[in-house]
Amino acid sequence: MVPCKNAPLLPIARPTLCARSPALFLILTLPSGLPGEIWTSPGVLILELLSVGIAFGLLGVWLKEREVASRIAGMDASFESIKTANSVPPRPPAVGGDPVSRFVDEINLILDELERSRRDLQESRDRYRLLFESGNDFLLVCAVGREGTPYRILDANALACRCLGYTRDELFALAPGSVILVRSDFKRNDHRLHSADLIPREGERIPVEASIHRITLGGTPAILIIARDVTERRQAEKELMDYRYRLEELVTQRTEELRAANESLRREMRERERIERERMEAYRQIERNIEQFAVL
Known part of the structure; x- marks a missing residue:
């Protein structure tokens, strides 16, 4: 540290310390013209140690913030890939036992369950589609x-x-x-x-x-x-109905033919009976005539 006249301790604003840009400055100026004993006094040494400790503490906070921001950005990218690519991304690593790591562990459990659910859903859809398309x-x-x-x-x-x-x-x-x-x-x-x-x-x-x-x-x-x-x-039923209709027509036709044949046969039988009666009557008439001639 270089002493200078009227050099106060300049604080740096918190946004500068915690911003994403890697810039961290600590300026410590001490007044000049002081006796050498003051530079080596315990108070000044303690002040110097405190300044260095604060600087490293702020640097550690900034680095931790960068690490947490990077891990959160990775998880945000993972969630974005779930929405856009409709797939479960690789699990973000959980390092250490800090709250962020425990949060990452919970997220990984949720992603595992989501992956199982999507796999079961896909299998169910595949079975549905297989049954739907078969037959x-x-x-x-x-x-x-x-x-x-x-x-x-x-x-x-x-x-x-x-x-x-x-x-x-x-x-x-x-x-x-x-x-x-x-x-x-x-x-x-x-x-x-x-x-x-x-x-x-x-x-x-x-x-x-x-x-x-x-x-x-x-x-x-x-x-x-x-x-x-x-x-x-339906075509077979129609053909069967047509066959039945033709069969019924044939049965009706044959029935009519049989009825006509029976009627013709009955007329023929009646005609034969008439002829037979007339012939018998003629025979009897001849017999009577013969008997009359015999008497004469």
Whole structure:
């Protein structure tokens, strides 16, 4: 320390000491012209030691603040990555047993639980999607209003999208009534089969049988429509009905032919009986004539 005339101890403002810029200044001036004994007196030495201690103390506080600020900035970046990247970031290290380290430990526990929850949620979504996309049925999930009427499509499986000719995003913009026509009341929840038609973007309607189930999706009342294509079965039923109709026509025709044959046979039998009676009557008449000639 260099003595100078009228040199007071200049305090430094707290923002300067605790700011992020690495600047720390301590100026200590002592008055000049004092006897040498004063410079070596215990009071001055104590003052010098206190000044040095204060300087190092302030430097330690500044360094600690820098360390804490850096760790908090790292945690802030981790939380920001959770929001933007939708992923759990690497755990910030917890060094020592200070309150910040204990806070970091708590944050790490929360991140571990968050990672487990996200993993379980992803597994649940994967299972849902696997079940939703498997099978040979058309699946539609529709939000319903207070009266139970569907008003918006929430989800559809790939088979329904492919057969209807729409992408999933395009279906979300359509009303349920524009892609499926159910010939019964949507409000009923008896799990019976409903006769319905799928209405594709192009081509003829697809006859289906649909079962409707009440569900809740994300807190929204909804219905799950499970529809199965019955085109082949309807065609088989139509062919069976046509066969039965033709069979009934054949039976009616054969019955009429048999009735006509029976009637013809009865007429023939009556005719033969008449001829037989006439012949017998002729025979008797001949016998009577012969008897009369014999008497003569």
